[in-house]
Each structure stands twice: as structure tokens, then as C-alpha cells.
Amino acid sequence: MRDRVVVCMSGGVDSTVAALILKERGHEVAGLTFWFWSFAGAPDYAGRTKCCSIDAATQAAAEVGIPHETIDLSDSFRELVLLDYVKRYRAGETPNPCARCNRLLRFGSALDYARENGFDAVATGHHVRRAEGDGRFTLLRGVDPEKDQSYFLYALQQDELERLVFPVGARTKAEIVEIARSRRLTCAALPESQDLCFALRGETRFLFEEADFAPGPILDLHGRELGRHNGLPNYTVGQRRGLRIPSSQPLYVIDLDPERNAVIVGGTSVLSRTWLAATDASYVSGEPPEDGRKVDAKIRYRSPASPARLETPTARRFALQFKEAQRAITPGQIAAIYDEEQLLGGGTIARVKSNP
Numbered sequence: 001m002r003d004r005v006v007v008c009m010s011g012g013v014d015s016t017v018a019a020l021i022l023k024e025r026g027h028e029v030a031g032l033t034f035w036f037w038s039f040a041g042a043p044d045y046a047g048r049t050k051c052c053s054i055d056a057a058t059q060a061a062a063e064v065g066i067p068h069e070t071i072d073l074s075d076s077f078r079e080l081v082l083l084d085y086v087k088r089y090r091a092g093e094t095p096n097p098c099a100r101c102n103r104l105l106r107f108g109s110a111l112d113y114a115r116e117n118g119f120d121a122v123a124t125g126h127h128v129r130r131a132e133g134d135g136r137f138t139l140l141r142g143v144d145p146e147k148d149q150s151y152f153l154y155a156l157q158q159d160e161l162e163r164l165v166f167p168v169g170a171r172t173k174a175e176i177v178e179i180a181r182s183r184r185l186t187c188a189a190l191p192e193s194q195d196l197c198f199a200l201r202g203e204t205r206f207l208f209e210e211a212d213f214a215p216g217p218i219l220d221l222h223g224r225e226l227g228r229h230n231g232l233p234n235y236t237v238g239q240r241r242g243l244r245i246p247s248s249q250p251l252y253v254i255d256l257d258p259e260r261n262a263v264i265v266g267g268t269s270v271l272s273r274t275w276l277a278a279t280d281a282s283y284v285s286g287e288p289p290e291d292g293r294k295v296d297a298k299i300r301y302r303s304p305a306s307p308a309r310l311e312t313p314t315a316r317r318f319a320l321q322f323k324e325a326q327r328a329i330t331p332g333q334i335a336a337i338y339d340e341e342q343l344l345g346g347g348t349i350a351r352v353k354s355n356p
Contacts, residue, residue, distance in 0.1 A: 006122055011057035013177055017187075213233065239252065280347050295308055307323040318337075
């Protein structure tokens with residue numbers, strides 16, 4: 001472990017305890033918080049969002065006894081994350097902005113800050129473990145299966161992992177909270193963030209234009225109109241609630257068709273698919289795994305990993321043939337691939353089929 005470490009602090013319990021652990025190990029520790037809400041037209045979050053708080057992070061750093069700095073990345077966040085989020089919804093996808101933010105903004109900015117300010121490493125409160133062997137770094141699932149966040153970190157590369165540490169990944173969430181309580185840290189009593197950081201009371205409508213919510217047809221798989229929707233951004237693959245369609249069987253969103261401004265619905269049998277193609281691929285080792293390799297794959301953060309065969313992996317894309325059909329594979333989400341506990345990489349789901 002290196003001597004000088006900067007910790008990305010949200011004000012929550014995980015990042016605060018990460019800083020505390022490193023300090024108690026004898027390292028010189030400082031806190032760093034990124035702020036994203038100063039661009040023109042940004043909503044007023046009164047100094048906080050649902051995943052980070054300047055005030056809470058400042059207080060957490062003071063309680064741990066380390067210096068703390070805030071850096072404004074508002075313009076980059078708007079360009080790289082928010083506008084992409086809207087663009088992908090307009091293309092009929094359901095994006096995963098957290099993975100994109102980690103990939104294109106947070107880690108790179110933190111590592112740049114560390115290099116420019118003489119820090120040896122960057123630490124975060126992610127529930128994931130880093131291992132080293134034969135001069136290579138691997139990422140392993142966090143010990144707590146309910147809090148494992150490796151799914152969001154599929155794009156980390158070897159040069160980044162060399163300077164990253166994850167102090168809480170080998171502990172359960174309960175253990176982390178108990179450490180905070182035992183030190184009487186304020187973060188121990190804070191509620192845990194669940195929603196997107198930019199969701200206002202669970203809504204992201206403020207990001208879109210009114211034209212994005214133009215009503216349109218809800219169609220069955222044969223093109224028959226069954227009802228009307230109230231804007232494509234209000235729907236995602238697998239959704240059942242809110243369709244308001246009388247039917248003798250449950251109906252789910254199967255696809256979004258922006259060209260026709262249509263929501264496509266069907267029954268359970270067509271909701272499950274066995275194959276996907278992913279783009280914007282990234283691999284932790286730096287190289288694609290071998291074609292035909294048996295892997296475990298997660299198609300969303302909260303879904304369990306399922307057995308699959310990796311097909312035609314290249315530097316930019318791969319396909320997955322699942323052993324069993326997967327419910328509601330959603331374009332725009334991340335497909336993360338594993339070898340048991342080890343994260344191999346991932347990519348953005350682009351296409352799905354029942355068979356290749």
C-alpha cells in the first residue's frame with residue numbers, strides 16, 4: 001500500500017469508512033468530492049444530490065480528521081452523462097448513466113488529480129476487491145453479495161487499477177456501518193442512496209424537451225394498436241405497470257420504437273431472450289477473452305449472474321449466448337461478464353434475440 005492516498009468522498013458511510021481505514025493504517029489521506037450541478041439550467045440541489053453531498057463530505061472529512069477539497073466537473077458531467085442519457089432514450093434505449101460516469105469521468109478525473117497533486121493512489125468506497133498476481137491486476141466481487149458494485153467498474157484498465165484501492169470491498173455493509181457507529185461518525189445514520197443521482201424525486205423529466213413526451217401508439221407484435229403511451233422516456237423493456245391496456249394476460253414492454261414513436265408490448269414468452277450483442281466493450285485484462293469461453297453474465301445491476309457462452313469477442317464488441325433465457329434484456333444497459341468471482345469486463349447491450 002502506498003503512503004499518500006486521496007479518497008473520493010460522497011459523504012456516505014462507505015467512502016467515509018474507506019478514508020478512516022486508510023488513515024488508521026498509517027497513510028496520509030485527503031478527501032476529494034466532485035460536484036456536477038453548476039452548469040447553466042442545472043436544478044437546485046442545495047449543495048447535494050442523492051449520491052453525494054458537499055456538506056456531508058466536508059463534515060465526514062472533518063470527523064475523520066483529513067483535509068478535503070471539492071472540484072466542479074459540471075460541464076463535463078452534463079456533456080458526457082446527462083446529454084448521453086437523453087440521446088440514448090431518444091434512440092429507444094434505457095441507458096446506465098452510473099457506469100458511464102465511472103468510465104468516462106469519475107475515475108479518470110480522480111486519477112488525474114492524484115497525479116497532479118503528488119498522491120500515490122486513489123481510493124473509493126466501492127464494494128469491490130482488487131487483486132494482484134504475476135504483474136497483473138484483477139477485480140473481484142465485493143464480499144457482500146447484496147452490495148457488490150463490480151458491475152459498474154467493468155471498464156477499469158490495468159494502468160488505472162495499478163493506482164486504485166478499495167478499502168471496504170472485503171467487508172460487509174453491516175461491518176462498515178458498525179465501524180462508523182463505533183467511531184460516532186455522522187454518516188452512520190444517513191440513508192443509503194438508491195436512485196439516480198440526478199433524479200428529482202425519482203423523476204428525470206426535467207432533462208428532456210416536451211416533444212420527447214409526445215403521445216404515441218402502444219402496439220402488439222403484429223402492429224395492432226392496443227392503447228396510447230405518454231412519452232417513450234416513461235417506459236423501459238420489461239415494464240408492466242402504467243400500460244393501462246385491458247388484456248386477458250399480462251403484457252410487458254418488449255421494445256421501444258422511436259421511428260414510429262411506439263411502445264411494443266407482448267406476453268411473458270417473448271419477453272425472455274437467449275442472445276445479446278454488446279458494443280463499447282472493455283476488458284479488465286486489456287485483451288478480449290477467448291472465443292467460446294464459458295462465463296457468468298449480469299444484464300443489470302440487481303440481476304443474478306447467469307451462465308453464458310462468450311462469442312466472437314473483439315476489442316470493441318462481443319456476443320453472449322445464454323444457457324437459459326433471460327428476462328427483459330434491455331438495450332442500453334450493461335452486460336458484465338465474470339469468471340466466478342473475477343470480473344472480466346463488459347459492454348453496452350445493443351441487440352437482443354431469442355437466437356443468434
